[in-house]
Amino acid sequence: MPPEEIKIKLFDMVLCFSRALDLMHPEIADHHLRVAYIACCIAEELGFTLAEIQNVLIAGALHDVGTASSALRLGILDYALNSYRLDDVEIPEDIHSHGLAGFELMQHFPPFAQAAPAIRFHHVEWDFGRGSEFAGEPVPLVASILYLADRVAVMPVAERNILEQAAEIREIVAADSGKRFMPEAVAAFQKASAPESFWLDVTCQQKEAIISDRFGGHEVELNLDALHELARVFGKIIDYRSPFTATHSSGVAAVAEMLGQRLGFSSTDSKSLRIAGYLHDIGKLAVPSEVLDKPEKLTREEMLVVKQHPYYTFQILSMVPGLEMINTWASLHHERLDLQGYPFRSREIPLGSRIIAVADIFTAITEDRPYRMGMGRARSIEVLDQMVIDKAIDGDIVAVLLNDYDEFLRIRSLSQGNI
Numbered sequence: 001m002p003p004e005e006i007k008i009k010l011f012d013m014v015l016c017f018s019r020a021l022d023l024m025h026p027e028i029a030d031h032h033l034r035v036a037y038i039a040c041c042i043a044e045e046l047g048f049t050l051a052e053i054q055n056v057l058i059a060g061a062l063h064d065v066g067t068a069s070s071a072l073r074l075g076i077l078d079y080a081l082n083s084y085r086l087d088d089v090e091i092p093e094d095i096h097s098h099g100l101a102g103f104e105l106m107q108h109f110p111p112f113a114q115a116a117p118a119i120r121f122h123h124v125e126w127d128f129g130r131g132s133e134f135a136g137e138p139v140p141l142v143a144s145i146l147y148l149a150d151r152v153a154v155m156p157v158a159e160r161n162i163l164e165q166a167a168e169i170r171e172i173v174a175a176d177s178g179k180r181f182m183p184e185a186v187a188a189f190q191k192a193s194a195p196e197s198f199w200l201d202v203t204c205q206q207k208e209a210i211i212s213d214r215f216g217g218h219e220v221e222l223n224l225d226a227l228h229e230l231a232r233v234f235g236k237i238i239d240y241r242s243p244f245t246a247t248h249s250s251g252v253a254a255v256a257e258m259l260g261q262r263l264g265f266s267s268t269d270s271k272s273l274r275i276a277g278y279l280h281d282i283g284k285l286a287v288p289s290e291v292l293d294k295p296e297k298l299t300r301e302e303m304l305v306v307k308q309h310p311y312y313t314f315q316i317l318s319m320v321p322g323l324e325m326i327n328t329w330a331s332l333h334h335e336r337l338d339l340q341g342y343p344f345r346s347r348e349i350p351l352g353s354r355i356i357a358v359a360d361i362f363t364a365i366t367e368d369r370p371y372r373m374g375m376g377r378a379r380s381i382e383v384l385d386q387m388v389i390d391k392a393i394d395g396d397i398v399a400v401l402l403n404d405y406d407e408f409l410r411i412r413s414l415s416q417g418n419i
């Protein structure tokens, strides 16, 4: 397949990742998508062009991405999601740190570069105009819009009819105009939130469709290289979820790509393997940090939670048309040839999925983790050989890897920043 044939829509990827971030907080089901929707409506009311609104969309859909970087920050998100005012609650870290972390993650990927500064300052209060600057830096208008959208998004409670709550929320926001929120943004919000449909959209479950129909416009398409860059950014965020596996996805991606090349995959397909490697554990965003970060052996119940992650990988990536093959390769990485894997117990495991499975195991057993060193050469070869004998993984792929073990180890290590 020539590279130009891979075309993925940027917003499909952004909205799918936004939904994945929301899985970190299942009790507040769609915070990111909600903020994206509200912020886009305000921007539209302010007369933004479609291209500008789309930057707002990206900023809203990914604004709390920095909370994925540690359990502590995820805890902050709990506070931020549960109370409109944060002044009275004691939070364990500076509220702006997760904005900065998000900015740092996003700023180097060109389609996100414009949204990144807004993410950085999305908790800055207007404070009668003093909030147009923060720590000596200008706060972009989009950040002020995001802040308002973020605070509105946390106010509705699930137990009451949203239309009953709408007037109260509008009053609270109006009272804070100038104090907490930029007055122009508040005026635009008041206009945008007058129709009942605004509130029904805010609480509707199918928000991806609402957002892309209304604000997607002529969507930006990603070619293979841009998709690769985006997957690398997302992979970094997925890895951030746990300090134990801080560079795991990068290792799997690099090993998988090289296995593909050695097994005669085209350069496009080898790169797609790399993308699948970056994304294979995206479903882990749905696994609670306490479980991911637990150094001791997991209980049976915890293990059952972990086992769900490839299923979520599949569900998340299914939202993106054009990503089907990469999704199959990524989601079947814990399947085994003897049907003892999980969660699909798939009888047909494509070669790409088998490659990701081997790359995953090789990376997992040889990488160092805070609680243990990676296995040495002899031991890791023994483990891989035994898994072939047990009919867990594909012997031909393992043979390719063992044939050039040192090079695979070097590539794995290099990609994980260890050389």
Ligand SMILES: [Fe+2]
Pocket (backbone or CB within 6 Å): 063, 064, 080, 098, 122, 123
């Ligand atoms: Fe936030």
Ligand SMILES: [Fe+2]
Pocket (backbone or CB within 6 Å): 031, 035, 063, 064, 080, 150
């Ligand atoms: Fe937020």
Ligand SMILES: [Fe+2]
Pocket (backbone or CB within 6 Å): 280, 281, 309, 310, 333, 334
């Ligand atoms: Fe996994």
